[in-house]
Amino acid sequence: RAPKATPAVSKLPELPAVIVDPESGERYRRGRLLGKGGFARCYELTHLDTHYVYAGKIVPKERISKPSQREKMEREIAVHAQLRHPHIVGFHKHFQDAENIYILLELCRHKSLLHMLKLRKHLTEPEVRYFMLQIIEGVRYLHSHCVIHRDLKLGNMFLTDTMGVKIGDFGLAAKLEFEGDRKRTMCGTPNYIAPEVLGKIGHSFEADVWALGCIMYTMLVGRPPFETSSLKETYARIKHNKYHFPETLSPVAKEIISDLLSSDPEERPPLEVVIDHEFFTQGFVPETLSPTACVTAPDFPI
């Protein structure tokens, strides 16, 4: 029998070294590839006049040829463009040319919490207090603007020069249209998916609170609470709320994480209650963190 032909994956055309915004004529030098996510490739883009450096997400139009893919891209831009907050990644502008869609975002030079955790294995409680308080402020801002992020995860928590946290990647975000509105579908699979999203019974802001519980557990323990080698088993553990705490975790950390990981969305505390929990009020919170210290394992527990 003739050998099976390998499916041809269309090779993307080389991107130009200088990218021009057709409407404004502004030019950007394309620097190094920072990473890939979904259909996007992310490069350092330097404005040739101001020399300002952006994280430029570039999406080839041929990769989003279906109407549903185009609508998803347009929704991500529409949601992110309206947001402005110290703990939300800055949205500068977007434009397109014949081949690509370009989204210019705030560059976060210390990458993300995912990169940091990979170097550190797990973080200390003071560091988790420092990062969680900023992430919670960002999520409170989103919810106050009727936006559910729906894919809060360490890889979307970007770190600035001063180790500040900025929430990014609004590719799965949704805007609720009215009080009590609930979403029943989602195109794409969040990393820390809540039980009500799995059960397709309708989800809202509480799905983000669940993800915050997963993020906090992962930073302290070094692995996600429901992680297994099989997606089916992971989903079964989420549905049955099956996870364990290592003995090393303090009782207050266990208590707030358990609240955030309540199976019933209505039992998860509102974020204004979370920040008043003893874990955040009774423990040392660093004013600042040093970039170098953060990415090297401490010799002693701080």
Ligand SMILES: COc1cc(C(=O)NC2CCN(C)CC2)ccc1Nc1cc2c(cn1)c(C)nn2-c1cc(Cl)cc(-c2ccccc2C(N)=O)c1
């Ligand atoms: C200097 O700033 C950065 C350096 C690096 C870096 O050194 N990456 C190295 C990874 C290993 N390879 C071999 C060499 C490059 C990563 C992110 C940076 N900053 C940054 C990225 C940003 C944003 C703001 N700031 C925003 C907003 N979005 N993204 C963004 C966008 C997309 Cl499409 C992918 C990813 C992405 C990059 C890598 C892994 C994971 C991801 C991910 N999906 O988050 C990130």
